Structures are given as C-alpha cells and as structure tokens.
Amino acid sequence: MGIKSEPVTINVGPQHPSTHGVFRMRVTFDGERVLDVEPVFGYLHRGTEKLAEERNYTQIVTLTDRLDYTAAMSNNLAYVRAVEQLAGIQVPERAMYLRVIAAELQRIASHLIFVGFFLQELGAFGTPLMYSFRERERILDLFEMMCGARITLSYMRPGGVFQDTPEDYWPALNTFLTEIPHYLDEYENLVLDNEILLARTKNIGVLSHEIAVNSSISGPILRASGVKWDLRKANPYEVYDRVKFDIPTGSIGDNYDRFVVRIMEMRESIKIIEQCVQQIEKGEVRSKVPLIIRAPIGDAYSRIEAPKGELGFYLVSDGSIAPYRCKIRSPSFINLTILHDILVGGNLADLIVSFGSIDVNMGEVDR
Amino acid sequence: MSIWGRLTDKMEANYFYQNLYSWFDGYLPESLDWLVYTLTAFVMVITVINTLVITVALYSWFERRILARFQVRIGPNRWGPFGLFQPIADLIKSLTKEDLLPVGSDKWVFRLAPVIMFVPVAMVLSVVPFGKNTFIADLNIGILFIIAVTSLNTIGIFMAGWASGNKYAMFGAMRGVAQLISYEVPMVLSIVGVILLVSSLSMVDIVNNQGIPFVLLQPLGAFVFLVAASAEMGRAPFDILEAESELVAGYQTEYSGLKYLLILQAEFSAPIVHSAVIATLFLQGWRGPILPSHLWFFLKTFLVVFLLLWVRATFPRLRVDQILGFAWKGLLPLAMINLFVIAIEVQIWPSPSTSQLWIMAGINWIVMIGSVVLISNILGQSKYKANSNVVNTELTVSVKEVE
Numbered sequence: 001m002g003i004k005s006e007p008v009t010i011n012v013g014p015q016h017p018s019t020h021g022v023f024r025m026r027v028t029f030d031g032e033r034v035l036d037v038e039p040v041f042g043y044l045h046r047g048t049e050k051l052a053e054e055r056n057y058t059q060i061v062t063l064t065d066r067l068d069y070t071a072a073m074s075n076n077l078a079y080v081r082a083v084e085q086l087a088g089i090q091v092p093e094r095a096m097y098l099r100v101i102a103a104e105l106q107r108i109a110s111h112l113i114f115v116g117f118f119l120q121e122l123g124a125f126g127t128p129l130m131y132s133f134r135e136r137e138r139i140l141d142l143f144e145m146m147c148g149a150r151i152t153l154s155y156m157r158p159g160g161v162f163q164d165t166p167e168d169y170w171p172a173l174n175t176f177l178t179e180i181p182h183y184l185d186e187y188e189n190l191v192l193d194n195e196i197l198l199a200r201t202k203n204i205g206v207l208s209h210e211i212a213v214n215s216s217i218s219g220p221i222l223r224a225s226g227v228k229w230d231l232r233k234a235n236p237y238e239v240y241d242r243v244k245f246d247i248p249t250g251s252i253g254d255n256y257d258r259f260v261v262r263i264m265e266m267r268e269s270i271k272i273i274e275q276c277v278q279q280i281e282k283g284e285v286r287s288k289v290p291l292i293i294r295a296p297i298g299d300a301y302s303r304i305e306a307p308k309g310e311l312g313f314y315l316v317s318d319g320s321i322a323p324y325r326c327k328i329r330s331p332s333f334i335n336l337t338i339l340h341d342i343l344v345g346g347n348l349a350d351l352i353v354s355f356g357s358i359d360v361n362m363g364e365v366d367r
Numbered sequence: 368m369s370i371w372g373r374l375t376d377k378m379e380a381n382y383f384y385q386n387l388y389s390w391f392d393g394y395l396p397e398s399l400d401w402l403v404y405t406l407t408a409f410v411m412v413i414t415v416i417n418t419l420v421i422t423v424a425l426y427s428w429f430e431r432r433i434l435a436r437f438q439v440r441i442g443p444n445r446w447g448p449f450g451l452f453q454p455i456a457d458l459i460k461s462l463t464k465e466d467l468l469p470v471g472s473d474k475w476v477f478r479l480a481p482v483i484m485f486v487p488v489a490m491v492l493s494v495v496p497f498g499k500n501t502f503i504a505d506l507n508i509g510i511l512f513i514i515a516v517t518s519l520n521t522i523g524i525f526m527a528g529w530a531s532g533n534k535y536a537m538f539g540a541m542r543g544v545a546q547l548i549s550y551e552v553p554m555v556l557s558i559v560g561v562i563l564l565v566s567s568l569s570m571v572d573i574v575n576n577q578g579i580p581f582v583l584l585q586p587l588g589a590f591v592f593l594v595a596a597s598a599e600m601g602r603a604p605f606d607i608l609e610a611e612s613e614l615v616a617g618y619q620t621e622y623s624g625l626k627y628l629l630i631l632q633a634e635f636s637a638p639i640v641h642s643a644v645i646a647t648l649f650l651q652g653w654r655g656p657i658l659p660s661h662l663w664f665f666l667k668t669f670l671v672v673f674l675l676l677w678v679r680a681t682f683p684r685l686r687v688d689q690i691l692g693f694a695w696k697g698l699l700p701l702a703m704i705n706l707f708v709i710a711i712e713v714q715i716w717p718s719p720s721t722s723q724l725w726i727m728a729g730i731n732w733i734v735m736i737g738s739v740v741l742i743s744n745i746l747g748q749s750k751y752k753a754n755s756n757v758v759n760t761e762l763t764v765s766v767k768e769v770e
Contacts, residue, residue, distance in 0.1 A: 018612040121612045123684020130438040196683045349686040352613050
C-alpha cells in the first residue's frame with residue numbers, strides 16, 4: 001500500500017511578507033513543488049483611470065505619482081508627454097534635460113529597491129535592504145532639492161518641470177555621481193559571486209526570449225532574456241538620442257540575469273546623467289502653458305522606458321478640460337503574464353524569488 | 368554507601384555544589400541529609416535556568432543592537448541606557464497580547480509544543496562546565512546527553528507545526544524535521560573526533576584533557592560542528608523552517624502571546640547554549656590564563672555567538688533541497704574525513720606529547736584545506752562571467768509615432 005498524498009493549495013498573499021504589497025497567488029503544491037499558479041489581484045484598485053476623467057490635465061500629474069510609488073518621476077514623465085502630444089505643447093531644452101536626469105535618478109532608486117528586496121526574499125535578512133535604502137535615501141534627498149517632495153513628487157508639468165533646480169543641487173548631484181559607482185562596486189563584490197546567491201538564482205525561473213516577446217514583456221525582464229530592446233534607443237524621447245549608453249542584456253533569462261541586468265542598468269543610468277550634466281545649459285524650464293489646458297479633440301499615446309518596463313499613457317480628448325479617457329499601460333501588470341511560465345515546476349522558495357525578480361509594484365498593477 | 372553518599376562523592380570537586388551544600392548543612396540537622404541534597408540540587412537548577420532566562424533577555428538586546436550595526440541602523444535605544452531595558456518592554460508587550468488558540472488546532476499538542484522546545488535547550492546547560500569546578504552535574508556520558516536532548520527539539524517543532532492547523536506552519540515543520548535530522552549526523556560525527564582525542568564523554572573531562580584548543584587541533588571537526596550546530600538551531604543561512612519571506616513565520620505562524628514568548632525564548636537560548644557547547648568542545652572551555660575561568664568561558668561563548676550573528680547578518684538563505692544536499696554531500700564527507708584522520712593519528716600517537724599534538728594539528732590543517740577546497744569545487748557553482756555566450760536577438764521594430 002503506497003502512501004496517499006494529495007496536492008495542497010495555499011494562498012500566498014494578500015497578507016504575506018514578500019508579495020510586494022497585496023498580490024495574491026493561489027498556488028497548488030505537490031510537497032514543495034509548484035503545480036499551478038493562479039494570480040489574483042485588484043486589492044489595491046483605486047480607480048486611477050476613472051479618477052483621471054474627473055480632473056483637469058494638470059491635476060492628473062498627482063494621480064500618476066501613486067501608480068508606481070517607487071518610480072513617481074517616470075510616471076510623471078510618461079503622462080506629461082502624452083498631454084504635450086495631445087495639446088501640441090513645446091518643452092524647453094533645459095526642462096528636457098532635467099526630466100531625463102530626474103527619470104534616470106528614479107531608475108536608479110527603483111532598481112535599488114529591487115536589489116534590496118530581491119536579496120531580502122533570498123533570505124539575506126535585512127542587511128542588503130538597509131544598504132540599498134541608504135543609497136536610495138540620497139536620491140530622495142536630491143528629489144527633495146528639486147521639488148520639495150521625496151516619494152510622491154509631481155515634479156513634471158505639461159510644458160516642462162515644476163521649477164528650476166536650486167544652486168546647491170548641482171554640487172550635490174556631482175557628489176552623488178562620484179560616490180554611487182563605489183557603492184555599486186561594493187554590491188557587485190559582495191553579491192554577484194556569492195555562492196548561495198548563484199545556487200539560488202542560476203537557471204531558476206528561466207524565461208525564453210520567444211515567450212518574453214510573445215507575452216509583450218518589456219523592461220529589464222525582456223532584456224535579461226537576451227532581447228536588446230529599450231525604448232530609450234528604439235524610440236528616443238526627450239534627449240535620449242543625444243547621450244551615449246549601452247543596453248545591458250542577459251543571456252538565458254533566469255533570475256540571476258534579471259538581477260544582474262538591473263545592476264548594470266544602474267551604471268548606464270549614471271552614464272546618462274553624467275552626460276546630461278555636461279550638456280545642460282541655462283534657460284527656461286517651463287513653456288507658457290495655461291493652468292487649465294484645453295486639448296483639441298483627438299487622442300495621443302506616449303510611452304517611455306520606465307524602470308519596470310514600457311509605461312504608456314493613452315489619452316482621448318473630447319475638447320474639454322479633462323480627458324475623456326485615460327488608459328494606462330503599466331509594465332508591472334503586463335509583466336505579470338509570465339508568472340505561470342516561470343513559476344510552475346519550481347518549488348516554494350523559487351516561487352518567491354522568481355516572483356520577486358519580476359519586480360512588480362501593486363500600485364501599478366491594480367491602478 | 369547510600370545513593371546520596373555516592374552522588375555527593377561525585378560532586379566533591381564542584382565548588383558551586385560544595386558551597387551551597389555546606390550552607391544548607393549548617394541550618395539542617397544531620398538526619399536530613401537527603402533534604403540538604405535535594406535543596407542544593409533545586410537551588411542549582413533554579414539558578415542555572417534563571418541565569419539562562421536573563422542571559423537570553425540580554426542576548427536578545429545584544430542581537431538586535433549588533434544586527435542593527437551590521438545593517439547600518441541604530442537598533443533599540445529608547446528604553447533604559449543603550450536600550451538595555453528593551454527585553455523588559457518586549458516581555459510586558461507579549462504578556463498583554465491575546466493568547467490565541469486557532470480553531471483548527473490540536474489544543475494540547477499546540478500548548479505543549481513551546482515547552483518541549485524550550486526544555487531540552489535548558490537541559491543542555493546541566494552538563495556544561497561554566498568555570499573551574501562549576502557545573503550542575505558531571506555526567507560520564509555528558510556529550511551523549513547533549514546530543515540526545517537537543518534532538519528532542521525536532522519533536523517540538525513538528526508538534527508546533529502539526530498542531531497549528533496551518534499550511535505554512537506544516538511546511539515549516541516538515542522542512543524543519545528534514546533539516547534537523549540530516550544535520551544531526553555530521554554533528555555527531557564531528558564530536559566523535561573530540562571524543563577520540565580525550566577518550567571521555569564527560570564534558571568536564573573534555574575541558575580538562577584539552578591541552579591545546581581543539582579548534583586548532585582539528586579545525587575540520589570544529590568547522591563541521593559549527594555549521595551543523597547553526598543548522599540545528601535553524602539560524603541563517605539555514606533558517607528555512609521559519610523562512611520569513613517564504614513561510615511567513617514557519618511553524619510559529621499561529622503562536623501568540625505567552626506561547627510565542629516561550630518559543631522565542633527557546634529560539635534565543637539555542638545560540639547561547641550551542642555556543643557554550645562549542646566553546647567547551649573546541650575552545651578549551653573555561654581554561655585560559657590570568658582571567659578568572661568564568662570570564663574566559665563567557666568570552667569564548669560570546670565570541671561564538673558573535674560569529675553566528677555575523678553569519679546571520681550576511682548570508683542569503685539556501686533552498687531546502689540544497690540544504691539537505693549540503694548536509695549529506697558536503698558536511699558528511701568532511702566529518703568522515705576528519706574522523707578517519709583523527710582515528711589514524713590516535714592510533715599512531717596513543718598518548719601524544721605537546722609537540723606531537725602540534726604535528727597532528729599541522730596535518731589536520733592541511734587535510735582541512737584540501738578537503739574543503741575539494742568539496743567546494745565539486746558542489747560549488749560556476750562563477751559568473753560577464754556577458755558569456757550572450758545571444759542578442761536584435762529586434763528590428765519599426766516605430767511609428769502616434770500623432
């Protein structure tokens with residue numbers, strides 16, 4: 001007589017330490033092996049898209065802060081670009097540079113959060129998280145200088161940015177730029193060759209580039225699978241066509257590649273910011289735009305390379321002061337479609353790590 | 368000679384016992400010898416258990432402060448000087464929490480589990496010599512006793528996980544049982560090396576016969592024991608049984624209030640007790656020049672505790688299959704190599720002089736480095752090379768701006 005065993009179904013989340021907020025996975029286990037995963041979300045739904053229909057174009061900027069709250073600058077940028085396209089607003093040169101600097105700082109900050117939480121989920125109790133938050137804190141200080149806020153920034157406006165930078169901002173940014181590579185070196189030395197990290201992440205959660213492209217994955221996950229696709233190169237916006245940088249790619253698309261690609265992207269972001277600091281000139285930071293914008297009838301779609309992937313805003317205008325429809329193409333939400341492909345067949349510990357390697361943000365998934 | 372007489376003879380050398388015994392003896396008539404003995408034993412046990420409890424409270428403060436330093440934080444510093452009263456605040460908080468009993472739980476097993484987890488840990492201290500002639504009992508099978516009682520811990524964990532009626536707790540318990548049982552094997556085998564050298568199972572004899580610290584004499588055994596012990600107490604990188612990011616809190620998920628406090632007590636005592644055992648087995652116990660023996664013992668225990676804390680603050684966690692693989696494929700061969708080498712050396716030099724001991728130490732260090740390098744090359748991961756065999760699929764997507 002054999003031992004009778006049956007699969008166990010567990011709800012991982014919504015109250016769980018490592019589901020990045022309130023995500024829920026209904027997972028069927030055979031022992032520790034994952035047989036099936038069913039994502040359940042919507043616990044953080046705030047109706048951002050509907051709320052946008054009730055507000056005028058300038059007010060919506062504050063709503064976008066709350067989408068991916070770890071990357072508010074990128075959300076601002078994607079939105080204001082859509083409005084500018086819709087209403088045909090010109091942006092001054094200096095504002096474009098400031099936007100790129102802000103967006104790249106935000107990318108570093110967002111990736112630092114990823115690095116910290118990824119290692120936390122691997123079981124490195126607290127230490128890497130605290131280290132990466134130490135560096136993120138410096139970026140937040142820079143943001144505070146730029147616009148007075150730290151998390152929900154609302155720095156960008158249709159037609160430019162909120163205000164010019166204060167004088168002590170540039171020395172602070174330069175200090176940051178000279179110091180952050182050392183911190184990144186420190187991470188790489190501590191982490192990349194760590195035996196346990198290699199054992200836990202190599203060849204786990206492999207995502208082939210065929211599946212990645214077919215599921216319209218974007219961002220670091222796509223690049224980790226070996227696809228050299230970055231909107232900053234493929235469809236340059238703002239001043240990305242004037243700076244030189246590489247697109248780091250992984251080889252097989254396992255958790256390790258996804259981790260390394262993000263660390264390498266931080267270095268590329270530093271390169272971009274350095275070039276922007278050299279190229280930026282004095283001038284206006286905001287063109288003359290009325291506070292209440294009346295966009296002509298029509299629609300516009302803008303997309304940028306947010307830290308987590310392709311972030312798009314689709315705005316439809318009926319000629320009034322508020323958009324008729326605002327659709328947000330959030331990278332985290334689309335990236336979740338690979339969940340089944342990378343999780344099934346692994347075990348419980350890999351489930352958490354692979355899910356963490358997608359780097360979703362529930363504010364953006366549920367909107 | 369009566370049984371009391373024989374027991375008191377056994378305790379002749381124990382100052383702790385002697386002082387207490389003569390103190391009670393002065394107050395009680397000679398006919399009540401058995402009562403004097405019982406009272407002495409009782410007071411000794413109470414003293415040691417309370418010392419353990421207070422040490423654990425202080426240790427929890429120490430761990431939080433040191434861990435905070437590793438993590439560029441400050442740690443608890445509000446309550447008392449340097450936050451030293453933090454354990455008291457934690458205690459009061461835990462006592463005022465509601466003591467929940469889950470509906471699906473096996474009530475009595477659920478209640479008993481914390482006790483079964485704590486008692487074995489405390490029992491280990493009964494055979495550890497804290498200083499010169501200071502111990503509760505000099506069991507002639509001391510180390511065997513330690514192995515036996517620490518393995519009871521497994522039952523406590525499984526009881527807690529099973530009785531909770533929670534799937535996370537069950538996962539934690541099953542992982543815990545697999546891990547604890549696997550790591551007992553290399554742990555015991557690494558102790559055998561020590562026993563061969565001192566030819567005694569008594570903890571007191573092990574310290575007395577330890578001419579040079581065994582960590583120098585048989586580094587491989589010390590290494591295996593340290594790793595296996597940290598797995599035995601379920602601390603990082605072997606903390607899969609309560610893996611916070613995966614299993615919420617593992618087998619302790621459903622516990623609250625006083626029961627949770629007792630589990631925490633067991634969990635925080637484990638590093639102290641195991642460090643005390645490591646200090647006794649491999650660091651010459653209380654022996655040391657100039658300073659009093661109790662202080663030496665404390666310092667050595669503290670050193671091992673700090674080492675374990677350092678490891679905890681540094682490393683990520685392994686997966687359950689990797690942990691079990693490491694026990695059977697990594698530590699077990701290392702422990703066996705250590706045992707063979709020590710056995711051969713003991714055959715060659717049955718009663719070694721100091722110079723012969725140092726020759727043995729030299730051989731053992733070479734064996735250790737060789738075998739560790741060999742095993743880590745077999746089990747290890749290939750190092751990451753930047754952009755090795757990248758298959759870049761350049762996509763040519765024509766981008767059309769949406770007007």
